[in-house]
Amino acid sequence: MNVMQQATTSPIEIRTPKMPAMEGRAVSVFYGQKQALYDVSLAIERNQVTSLIGPSGCGKSTFLRCLNRMNDTIDICRVTGEIRLDDEDIYNRDIDVVELRARVGMVFQKPNPFPKSIYENVAYGPRIHGLTRSKIELDEIVTSSLRRAGLFDEVKDRLNEPGTGLSGGQQQRLCIARAIATRPEVLLMDEPCSALDPIATAVIEELIDELRENFTIVIVTHSMQQAARVSQKTAFFHLGKLIEEGHTSDLFTNPKNKQTQDYITGRIG
């Protein structure tokens, strides 16, 4: 299932338009004995940017990492509740995490390209998921992903040079290209701009806005300006609880909850 293909090849919308791309229902997360998330229920709307905000340690990353089961890699982490991608519970036994992560891609806080060539970085996902049948198809995916990530023009002459040789902002766009090369439905970004300067940040924000057309995006950010600029929906977390969620403009101009108001006016966090 693929949103892009859906949009271009199938004129009939199979899913009900209102149905969210992902939905967490009563999600609780424990690290050993310590509970990090309490009963979080949050819908991620299709082709929108959802931003998760809140003070440090409130569980934003934890929630984000539940959405593609990156928490599985932490031995002591236990997740209860339900997280749906389309109609399936992704914590269901017969879900294959490998396939899940191809459908729900991730971009990390610190740019982490593989120490391989730029080309290999982007080609890696399609390769391990067997998305292409020929070198030409693979070249095509690499080119289009780099182009979508707004990096192609800058690197087209040095696709065989190591990805680690790029600037921080370029590296982060390379990571985005790498993530969208598997044509995921949802793209998770954990503070993607925190290691970047304002100019590189602006480039990425613009990119996020363009990607929204084809992808559903969840972004964790510490910058409320960023949340306001790029997202349509915002969720505010505090001490492991989802305090408030809603349209970004509503939440920032007219928060219903006192804690939210305190946070966005800079009194907590």
Add this chain to the structure above:
Amino acid sequence: MALADTNSVITDRAASAGLRRRRYAADLRLRIYGIAAITVAIGMLAVLLGTLIVGGAQAFVQTHIRVTFPVSAEWVKADDPAAGNWRNVVRDGLAQVFPDLSAAEQREVVKVLTNNAQFFVRDAVLANPSVIGSTITLDIPAADPYDQLNKGVITRDTAEENRRLNDQEIQWFDTLVERGLVSKPFNWGLIFNSNSRFPELAGLKGAIVGSFYALLVCFLVSFPIGIGAAVYLEEFAPKNRWTALIEVNINNLAAVPSIIFGLLGLALLIQTFGLPRSAPIVGGLVLALMTLPTIIIVTRNALKSVPPSIREAAFGMGASKHQMIMHHVLPLALPGILTGTIIGLAHALGETAPLLLIGMNAFITSEPGGVMDAATALPTQIYIWADSPERGFVARTSAGILVLLAFLIIMNGVAIFLRQRLERRW
């Protein structure tokens, strides 16, 4: 009031100046200790190397004597040259240099050349049979006493009865020198000959080949097993009491005295499994036991030092654990693993005790043809030579140690080169 304040500031200043002086003095002392320690260490190393070079330098050259042998058809038949009477050919060769000696003296003068001179002549003629009936001129290694005389180890001032060469023998040698028949070229035999009873012929080839086979077995066994064990322990094993126990034991294994591994090899590999004594395969397996913990430990450290962000990136792309390890972690850890492995192998190369126990100190005059053949190794060869009374072996012992050190330095150099060459930033 103000005056008192100023005073106290001044005394503070004085006190702090004293403090500063003491601090500088302490810094200086520490630096001097450090320099002294390094000087002592370097000095000891220099003394070691100096002794070895002074003692071993002699073994890197070898006295040769040029003799023209008449290959008479009487002694050597053209249809079966190998069966010729080569002893007589050698005797005739020397008789040409010393024409008027009695038969008894002729038997003695032949001993100027190495005992195996006849085989040198035979091999040279077999390689070039057209000389049968005419002459062949060859540089033959001098026998050890004459070699030592030429190198000044045996001196003419020593009383004749305390010398290994009597005045007559020395005079023969002087005659050879006068005629310009004595040379002292680089001793390739030290590297390209196998061991021999005769110091002038003894070389390290057998030991080098034996060490090579033993290290090959050691590498082929310990490298895959070590990496497998390390990958499992580091990436897959649950962190519980059992894995902790295994970890402690691996670390302990690295500290077990090597002679115990030799005993194990003797009891298990030779006596129980019936593998041949003195064979590089047994030596290699025993050395593998010793190298294994080192490889496991360095591999685990190399795996640990791969940044977690790379693992996350791979997982985030949907790589399975196997793909994450094979595509990303192992390639990045490989320089570290290789470096550690080479250093482990270098240790194994210098290891002597376990090889003595499994009989790799046998007297073997040809290089092994394979891992199952009896062989010596470099350190055990040095050990054998150190035990031999002939003066020629004393110098060869030092020379052997220098050759071993050269191999160790080369291996460590390769390790350093690999580390610097393959090290990546991420």
